[in-house]
């Protein structure tokens with residue numbers, strides 16, 4: 056049977072209900088590797104938090120095989136490719152996934168090791184797509 060990643064959609068909903076989920080993610084992420092904070096030196100975080108909030112949603116749909124999410128994912132992949140306005144060296148993606156896993160384990164009251172492994176699996180799909188576009 057197709058995997059809809061309903062468990063991630065629900066976990067993400069619980070995380071967002073905690074209010075400061077995206078802020079907490081960026082706190083963890085910017086501290087996770089010395090190359091990362093400088094990449095956000097000029098960033099308007101008000102906008103960026105909204106963009107990532109939608110981005111994670113699209114990433115979950117993409118992991119579930121949604122064709123509706125494809126355009127959004129392709130645009131994000133272009134933004135992060137070597138020709139995009141925010142190029143990301145592929146080696147840094149594991150810090151993004153680790154930071155998200157950390158933020159979810161703190162903010163989702165129903166987080167379990169199994170659920171965190173599912174997040175890593177689901178977000179692995181979007182990271183693979185970004186790396187292929189690099």
Ligand code: HEM
Nearest residue numbers: 094095097098099106107110111114134141143147148151
């Ligand atoms: C190591 C991993 C990553 C780094 C270092 C990174 C860095 C950045 C930077 C520097 C920007 C531009 C901010 C600005 O406009 O000032 C950005 C934008 C964005 N990122 Fe990432 N990113 C990473 C991974 C991801 C992933 C995996 C997603 C997918 C969920 C994502 C979604 C977005 C979105 C939606 C935007 C806004 C797009 C736009 O402004 O056109 N990023 N990222």
